[in-house]
Amino acid sequence: MADLVRSDAQPSPIATTIDLLGDRLTVAILRDAFVDRIHRFGEWIDRTGAPPAVLSARLVALTESGLMERRPQLGGYDRHDYVLTGLGLATWEFLVSVWTWQREWSVDGLLQPEMVHVDCGRRGPPEMVCGHCRSKVRTQDARLEVNPDLLVTATGGSRRRSTRSSPALSRADLQFTEVMEAIGDRWSAMVTGLSLSGVRRFGEFQSVLRISPTTLTERLTRLCEAKILTRIEGGREYALTPRGRALFPIFAFLLAWTQTAHPDVPPELLGPRLRHHDCGAWLEPTLSCRGCDTVLDRTSIAFEY
Ligand SMILES: [Zn+2]
Numbered sequence: 410m411a412d413l414v415r416s417d418a419q420p421s422p423i424a425t426t427i428d429l430l431g432d433r434l435t436v437a438i439l440r441d442a443f444v445d446r447i448h449r450f451g452e453w454i455d456r457t458g459a460p461p462a463v464l465s466a467r468l469v470a471l472t473e474s475g476l477m478e479r480r481p482q483l484g485g486y487d488r489h490d491y492v493l494t495g496l497g498l499a500t501w502e503f504l505v506s507v508w509t510w511q512r513e514w515s516v517d518g519l520l521q522p523e524m525v526h527v528d529c530g531r532r533g534p535p536e537m538v539c540g541h542c543r544s545k546v547r548t549q550d551a552r553l554e555v556n557p558d559l560l561v562t563a564t565g566g567s568r569r570r571s572t573r574s575s576p577a578l579s580r581a582d583l584q585f586t587e588v589m590e591a592i593g594d595r596w597s598a599m600v601t602g603l604s605l606s607g608v609r610r611f612g613e614f615q616s617v618l619r620i621s622p623t624t625l626t627e628r629l630t631r632l633c634e635a636k637i638l639t640r641i642e643g644g645r646e647y648a649l650t651p652r653g654r655a656l657f658p659i660f661a662f663l664l665a666w667t668q669t670a671h672p673d674v675p676p677e678l679l680g681p682r683l684r685h686h687d688c689g690a691w692l693e694p695t696l697s698c699r700g701c702d703t704v705l706d707r708t709s710i711a712f713e714y
């Protein structure tokens with residue numbers, strides 16, 4: 410049985426997000442732009458070690474997707490700076506979630522920046538709360554609701570960008586590989602999302618995703634190798650490991666940013682959505698400071714290495 414592939418279909422907004430942000434070099438570019446205000450091609454080359462053609466392609470993608478803006482350099486002939494737009498800056502909660510996960514669960518994670526709440530001075534990971542009811546949201550507190558009719562465009566025609574064949578990158582950026590096993594392609598992201606909602610059985614993944622057994626087996630195996638899932642019940646079920654469960658904010662903010670990036674698309678057409686059990690509302694994930702319990706915004710935080 411072949412995967413459902415309809416190359417003529419427009420990818421759903423969430424699929425577009427996964428294609429764009431489920432890429433370790435792109436996340437490294439955004440981190441350098443965000444934390445160190447890097448805006449020149451040569452500086453990214455020095456930091457990431459990416460081949461120029463590859464870096465160039467990622468910057469074009471970021472520009473075309475509206476996350477960055479090309480500005481002529483002052484006195485720089487035909488050279489350009491790449492500056493984050495409002496939409497690019499709006500990835501901050503996703504980025505903070507990725508760095509927080511890396512710092513906690515990855516061997517070299519301390520190479521990633523740590524968040525500081527400027528107002529109270531607390532340094533350390535924030536907490537994810539519900540934007541409606543302000544209560545803390547853990548993995549088991551929300552459920553992914555999937556509209557099967559949207560799944561063809563959520564996953565069909567998927568570009569499989571193998572993390573194994575990517576160009577050599579610096580040590581700090583190689584660790585993004587572990588996160589990218591979970592969100593680096595559309596099928597893996599959907600399997601991870603359903604796992605976060607409590608789906609465990611092979612047949613259940615298969616019936617919700619309408620995925621071929623071969624593709625599903627391959628993704629489940631990779632997620633087990635990455636220690637995001639583990640086989641239980643004599644191998645008949647797949648459960649999230651603690652490091653897998655900790656991916657939840659990353660996933661929630663990927664969905665939330667997708668809504669920000671597509672303000673004209675009705676939310677029900679964006680792709681899968683998370684509902685918060687406690688208050689019944691669609692989850693609007695929000696970051697809160699663990700020190701002073703204040704909801705964080707981008708201008709009230711800083712980053713330190
Ligand atoms: Zn709530």
Ligand SMILES: [Zn+2]
Nearest residue numbers: 526529698701
């Ligand atoms: Zn604080």
